[in-house]
Amino acid sequence: MNPTLSLPPLPANADRNIIKPSASFNKNVYRSIGAVLLFVITYVILLLAAIGLAVAFGALGVAIISATASFLTLVLGAALIGSGLMLVYFVIKFIFQRNKVDYSGMVEVTEQEQPMLFDFIRQLTAEAKAPFPKRIFLSADVNAAVFYNSSFWSMFLPVRKNLTIGLGLVNALNVSEFKAVMAHEFGHFSQRSMKFGSYVYNMNKVIYNMLYDNEGYGRLLNSMSKLHSLFFLTAKINIWIITGMQFILKKVYVVLNKTYMRLSRDMEFHADAMAAYVSGSNQVITSLRRIDIAQSCYNELLNYWSAQLSKNKRSDNLYPQHLVMMNYYAIKNNLAQDVNGLPVITGAMDVANASQVIIDDQWSSHPSTTDREHHLNIIDLKTPVVHSSAWSLFHDAEKLQVLLTDDIYASTSATAKTERIDSSAFKEDFYKDVNEFLLDKIYAGYYDGRFINNFNVDEAVALASSQKDLTLGELLKETNTSLPTATDRMQQDIFTLQNIVERKDIKTFDYKGNKYKNKMAVDVVKEIEQQRQEAVNKIEALDKSIFMYAYNVATDEDKALLVTKYKRLFALQDNSATDFELYNNTMAYFNKVYNTMPYEQITSNLANVYREERKLKPRIKEMMADEQTRPYITGEQLAATESYLAANLVYFNHPTYDNDAIVTFNEGVSAYISAIGKRNFEAKKDLLSFQAGIVKGN
Template sequence: MDFVYPENPLNVPNDLTIPTKNQKRNLWLSVAGLVGFAIVYIAIATWFTWATFYLVSEGLHSRNSNLFTFISALASGMIAFFMIKALFFVKKGEISQEYEVKEESEPKLFRFLYRLADETGAPRPHRVFLSSRVNACVFYDLSILNFFFPSKKNLEIGLGLVNVLTISELKAVLAHEFGHFAQKSMAVGNWVYIAQQIAAHIIARRDALDDFLKSWSYTDPRLAWIFWILRLAIWSLRASLESIFNLVLIAQHALSREMEFQADLVAVSVTGSDALIHALHKLQAADSTWDSAQNFFYRQAQEYKATANIFNVHLRTIDHMGRILNDPGFCRVAILPDTNPSEHRVFTTDIAQPPKMWATHPYNHERENNAKRRYIPAKLDDRESWVIFDNPEELKANFMKKLLLNFPEEVSNDEGLLGKLDEEYQQEYLNSKYRGAYLGRSFTLYAEKPENFLDHKIESLSKTLGELYPPSLSEDLEKLRNLERELGLLSALKDGFLVPPDGIIRFRGNEIRKRELPKVIESIREEYEQVLGKVSEHDKLCHSAFFQAAKEIGKGWPEYLSGLLEVLHYADHSRTDVDDARGLLNNVYAVVTADRDVSSRELDRLVKAGTELFNALEIVFRNAEKIELDSVLLERLGVDSWASGLGKFGFVPPTRENMNEWLKVVDSWIDLTYNSLSQLRYTSLEELLNVEAKILNWTLDKKAKVEPAPKASVPVKDYPKLTPGKERKLQRRLGLWDRFQTADGFIPGLLRFSASSAIIGGIFYSTVHWILVL
């Protein structure tokens, strides 16, 4: 076992993982908030339960009782029922595509986990599951009983994680997860989570009882008013409890941040200060490449009934992405310096989002500073994480069979398909010589007309062609992507779509207030526009230079090049228009359903947004008949014509009557249209770059034989041009009524709490009144 288990660091301070003063303070605040919520909850449930029984029993015998006695009893009973039924829930801890392993089949793994759990002071896992994710977590079933009895913890280990980490890094990640359950404050987190589930059952869940009350509230007015009172009582209960519980969550979020830091230190105590940070660095790249590897894996299984080992596909995908990005450190960690390793930093100070598995954790650079504040050196074991399994190859084979269970036909393993993966990454637009200029980026979106990329003034053609795609372009593109990401995150924070984990916005090493965000955003936008202008100028220079070279060559190449650029421009803008229309529909849908009740006016607004999306789709299909693609593009697409490849448009516009059914099928039409336009975009981009490479070769080699160009594509001229800034306007904030309904903001939240509390108080007063009368 010692051969598998990495060495623990020496001379670890005894107080390294002792909770800080902030953590203890936040712990007591969380406990106080939770106790307060419990007292309010129990008091309301107890009072209205007792009042219901009293009013019913006494109302049947007292001469002072009347209809309003029983209406008060009914409203009181409804509140009591909603409070009590939320206590009887069981939330199953689940993972997708799980594959349970036992100690009998994987003794080495379990010895590793047991030893790590014992060293971190955590309970040993009850059950262990492997999953097809880049993830590791502890999950469990929850019920009201877990307020008093601890739940049994199950461990999930994602094999996508195992595939990229060294054994030291995996040990650090698992130690972090175990570290949570070595924390006494974790019990408070569990209690808060259980209370959150109870509150969620009351606040968010809608069931048959809600449907019953709603249907009866639209019947005969002589009877409907009673059900309106009951619905109002339930709304008030939900609104009041949500407001109270949000105060508990504020305290718990502050505690959660401190708990994450302490769990990191638990990992540091058994692996040193570097292993966890190295794992965190790899996870960003592992997430994205694992998704790509899975797409290839399943696509091959569907198309060829054979597929390559998904773990080999993942590693090969990482290699290709590192090459394309000209980043030798992609999903790899630089060797620690021999001098002052405690000063070495992997992450820079920014607002970068953590990997998926740690999306609610503090920022990466904060975690690194925390782990290295008291630097603990340790020997890093660079062996693959697969060494913790007794038979890794057999495990991989069995797990792949698990992934392919839903396929109707048997799928074989063919490692030769890795060559097909290599072919896909050999596409011209992925060539590293372009410095990533065409990777995840649509350069034509920034021009209203495709001709804008053909009319840039070229002073010296040979000199320009020799200086295209310089190394500095990589830096400009990386800076542009970072600025785009920062703008997106800051805008989302300003509009309330994102909330910082601990309520504090940290940006480029500084803490900023929310009211300062517009000024910061404007500053970043100016920086972004400056870099974008520089990159866009290079785009125009490139394609104008090749177009001018094509004019000197002749033989139909300038027309062919121009046709390809026009097709690319059309595909880019058309698919962006469809996607933007979908964004509008999603935005409107989110707004009108925010209060979980769609009014007649809101339905009309939803129909209008759906109609705009329908029109965007219809334009694409209508224009298809007017587009003539060249023979090379048709062959690459595998179709006789663009119209036949796209198919017939058999969709219908939305109406008030068909809206529910329309929403169920609209995504399939969006996906069909968007994917077809994407395929046309990538095909025309690939051919454009191939032709430009030929033109460069013919220009440099005057003796090379120039072949005549194919007949040029004839695209449509009239189509939506959605350049940046022309996107459909989205509603960033809810209307006043919806903000009141959802307590969006301090003032609306205070008003809703006051109104709902007044209604609950009125029902309380009514029950007291009739109890005294009886």
């Protein structure tokens, strides 16, 4: 180990009992054994049944041929014998399927290339009493994972596990947190119950093969059925029997996988305990929180570059740019930053506006971050933080970053001629875009992402004098500024509960700490809808009250201008309601062109598109000529709208869609609706900046 690198210490006086499997863990191991045995018994029964039917069909076929020698009896006998053999083949055809390990998106590293990383992992595996990985791979994403070549024989023979380390993960952690994440993975290395993963994986392959991977089998059966009507009849019998087998397998699939998912969640808790034992609970908790932010920023970064690729631009190195986005996240959320510029997340970051509907998802292989933190806090082992970046463990880090960045672009339309954008140019463009849509901090996000509720401005002016007891602190207190976010959260909770009503596999859910049965979701929805409407009413009243406060403290000259700006914004918002309605109505039909449908449905759907276009096109022409809208459309967007308006587009020429026409539509309509949104936002930003200046000057 490099002597200049300060490695994170083990927690002092840690009790090894914390890494003993829990009672729940052991219980779910036995349940998984039972589920595996259930599958084996079911499969053996199905195989014996198929063999029995094949023997019966064969015997019947031979008897028919022997009884009366004719062409029809020969055909019927052959059809029965063939149907029986096809049944046996259906049950065993998974054996002939090739198993190919996919290493795409991963780059293997060796000890010679990364000596410090290998030394780090060697010491850590010794502390965790886990085997050293067979192979170590790097990937581009925010992740770390254990995997192995799960073949048929891996169910019976010992298989060494591989380790994958995502560079997006390395980018987001200090050495202490990186040790915690790696220790979690080595917790999995030491779990003998991971063998069930191989069983379940291979059994799922068998089930999937028999349920869905039947294209080749279907072609073979179809070819046989075309030989004669009697072959067609026996093929129908074959399909009827197979349908019954598939019904049974679907039931076994549910039991097998739900049982294993329960075990997987306990395995995660156990791996967390191992990580806490080796690195400290505090390091595991902060790594979990940091990873959530890193993943969100990484996704946003990929979306940004996906849009830039259409302009023939790409990132030269994603990882410094990923840091820029995490840095911005910290600034936006008023979070402290560590020596590496990464956001420091404390318990206070657990916002009250998180969803209050909790579902015990039987199909989830990982417990929630909240549940994991709860278990880690019970363990309560602390270690000091080593603040060095996790990159300090890697040799020639920049070379690795560029290598994995290039690997991402290898599967895109990027070429050698695509312009590579460095971090400084990215940061300038990113912050330009961010600042363009940034509202004054005084509002604490209250007006973000929404219209200001319309009210009668003249009426509010008349009432303002009676509202002089209002204070800015009361108006913009946290319980008020968080209301829009709370309404969004409540709407999402309503969607979640409506989904619970439709799903029969979710028996119970928690809401605000209380457990409810599935059938009570409708009543809880009504409760939330009432609370949401109350919050919406408060927002409407608050929008008006903030105006009245600003009006009261403004100078006479500013009063008149404030009124003018509010009236202009409200007029634009009312005016754009027509635009958004036309756009949404048209896109409701146009988006269906991306769905597969019969020709008659395509014709019917496009008739609706053309009908909506007859209303949309004149409106676009009108808005592009409007002096209030024109300044907010770029030359490129103007060209796109003009190209769309000038063309008489036909989106489908039998038997295919016209992709050029579809692109022209999308570019023209997107430019139009973008200009409307930009115009409204700029009017809102101008108003709120002016209003902020008034109240700050008071």
